[in-house]
Amino acid sequence: MNEKTGNTDLTKHVRFEPDKGRIWLEDQRMVLLHSSGLGVMRRELIETLGTQAARGLITRIGYNSGARDAELARRLRGSKTAEEAVSAGPELHMIEGIVRVEAVRVEVDEQAGHFYGEYIWHGSVEGEEHVRAYGTGHAPACWMQVGYASGFISVFMGAPVFMREVECCAKGDPHCRIVGKPVDEWDDAEADLQYLRADAVTSGLSRSRPGALPDVAEQTGSSLGGIEVVGASAGFNAACHMVRRVANTQATVIFLGESGVGKEVLARGLHAASDRRDQPFVAINCAAIPDNLIEAELFGVEKGAFTGAQSGRPGRFERADGGTLFLDEIGILSWTAQGKLLRALQAREIERVGDTRVRQVDVRVVAATNLDLREQVRQGAFREDLYFRLNVFPIRVPPLRERKEDIPIFMNFFLKRFNERHGRSVRGFTWDAINTLMTHDYPGNIRELENMIERGSILAEDGGAIDTAQLFAGDSPNAALEGPTDTRTPPARHAAIHEAVNALLDQGEGSWTLLEQQLLRRAVELEDGNLSAAARRLGLSRPQLAYRLERKPAG
Known part of the structure; x- marks a missing residue:
């Protein structure tokens, strides 16, 4: 964006509520922070964590x-072109004083997956504070700003x-300059991309990288639908x-989260x-597994234990001896199991069905559930003693609606995967x-x-782009969340809405803010x-709704 371009459409969404101690940018709560405070925080992080870890966090x-x-x-700006909407990023960066x-x-060119951006940063607060603390150095220092632009x-x-960042005032350059393009188009970005990976368990933004965990790449199942944790x-x-x-301990781990969030992938990781x-x-x-077979599946069965048991076979515990046993959907196990x-x-020991011999097993159990096990315990559907045995190290995996920053990563990840799989x-x-x-x-998550x-x-044409209709193929985007189907035709629904709006305007029923409050409530x-x-x-x-509910009608 050129610095002469106006940003009044964005600045009008900044609102101060000094009586409540709040500043809002539309429905996002903001803070005013002294630039020197930012500098102190950076220095503390660098001195405490080391430069590499601090850079990654920032x-x-x-x-x-x-x-x-x-x-x-x-x-x-959703109704504008992609290029116009993208310009809002630099504008917001300026409004926020960065x-x-x-x-x-x-x-x-979003349809071709093409982006190239080159920007000059003037008066970078991050660069200035880094120079104030450490003087001019040999490496770029606008870490938070690079992360912001990438996100x-x-x-x-x-x-x-x-x-x-290819030029930086912290290196003595007259200004800072950044260049951006899709991750896959960089040939030498691995050293930089590591700062967007919080842990070696994940591949961060990229689909594959040198040194990725081989077991994850080879074994990851369908929970994320891919071969790496991204x-x-x-x-x-x-x-x-x-x-x-928790990885290198022997503690029992339970992953908590909705169906489809990737619990098995993290268990494999x-x-x-x-x-x-x-x-x-x-x-x-x-x-x-049917209730009458779950014990045989877990603990094995001895020959002749029941009709059809022509030979003995080990269960999952024995097969996992020395390794890890992952019990998905553990909340539905029968009381006996x-x-x-x-x-x-x-006791780290099991008995096969139909056998009296006790077998020692060395197995690390990792479980997962999409149920609230505490509530299951209260209802008498899950054993309290087993709950406490499993709940040694719970890890919550958030649903996709709470981690929307990951959606572009998955979009790219899955598009490449299915292009390869289906020859598209x-x-x-x-x-x-x-x-x-x-x-x-x-609602179905990843x-x-x-x-x-x-x-x-x-459904999309080779060489073309996926459009909305091809994503849903007859399903409504909110089909899983909709209530009873409205049997009226679209023109009839639009006519009813039009009639209601006209009635409100004809009656002069208050301001837009008042009408909005009535609708929300x-x-x-x-x-x-x-x-x-x-x-x-x-x-x-939910934050948008809460923000709008707090606003008082004018007048």
């Missing part, structure tokens, strides 16, 4: 901020884009940190990062498809996104006070 903070601002800009941005060259552009492009959001990074901390990595990883979905599992965890050459996504994917609520992109890659009332459900009904996020 870069990821910037990436998160850029992704959040991209969501805001998408709402405010730097003055001058666009040198910007090329945007912002990635969300808009629907694919991971990396911005590199992501850059704060929630995902927090889960990866927890995985790394945990195994690959542990000292059991060369031993078996055995997975079983407890929900897929829960008791035997508890004994296996406590789909190049990217239309602007409308990117908007749809970034704002969809994903698995739903995977299915949508596979469907789109099949009615939605909350219909959902019995559940703000998340009311927000989905209105097509808003």
Whole structure:
């Protein structure tokens, strides 16, 4: 963006509430921070963590901020072209007092997955504070700003884009200059991309990289639909940190989260990062095994134990001896199976069905569930003693709607995967498809996104781009969240809305803010006070709804 370009459409969304101690940029809460305070924080992090770790943390903070601002800009400029919408990033960076941005060259073709951006930063607060603390050095220092630009552009492009600082005032250059393009187009970005990876368990933005965990690449199943653990959001990074901390212990781990969030992939990552990595990883979905067979599957069966048992066979515990046993959907185990599992965890020994011989096993148990086990215990559906035995080291895996910064990474990841699998050459996504994917609520989480992109890659033309209609193929974008179907035709629905609007205007029923408040409160009332459900009904996020509810009608 050229510095002469106006940004009044964005500045009007800045609002101060000094009586409440709050500053808002639309519905995002902001803070005013002394630049010297930013400098002190940077120096403390560098001195405490070391330069490399501090740079990574600061870069990821910037990436998160850029992704959040991209969501805001998408709402405010979503109807404009991709290039116009992308310009909101530099404008917001200036409004937030970080730097003055001058666009040198910007090329945007979202349908072809092409982006090239070159910008000059004037008066970088981050560079100035770094020089104040350390003097002029030999390396670029605008880490948070690079992360911000990468996160912002990635969300808009629907694919991971990396911005590199090629000139910096902290190196003695007259100004800072950044160049950005899709991650896959960089030949030498590995050293820089490592700062967007919170942990070695994850591949961060990229699909593959030298030194990636081989076991993850070879074994990862369908929970993420791919062959590596990828992501850059704060929630995902927090889960990866927890995985790394517990990996080389013998502690029992339980992954908590909705269906389709990638619990099995992280379990495999945990195994690959542990000292059991060369031993078996055995997975079983407890929900897929009938109640009368689950014990035989877990503990094995002795010959003649029941009709059809013509020979003895080991169960999953024995097959996982020395390695890791992953118990998915553990919350549905029968009461009897829960008791035997508890004994296996406590005594590290099992008995096959129909046998009296006790067998010692050395197995690390990793479990996963999408149920609230505490509630299951209260209802008498899950053993309390087993719950406490499993709940040694819980790791929550956030749903995709809480980690939207990861959506562009998955979009790129899955598009490449299905192009290879199905022999296609789909190049990217239309602007409308990117908007749809970034704002969809994903009740099915990553698995739903995977299915949508596979469907789109099949329906789109070779050499073309995936459009919204090809993502859903007859399904409504919010089909999983909709209530009873409205049987009226679209013209009839539009006519009814038009009639209601005319009636309100004819009667002069108050200001827009008052009408908005009535609409919001009615939605909350219909959902019995559940703000998340009311927000989905209105097509808003929960923070957006909460922000609008707090605003007082004018007059």
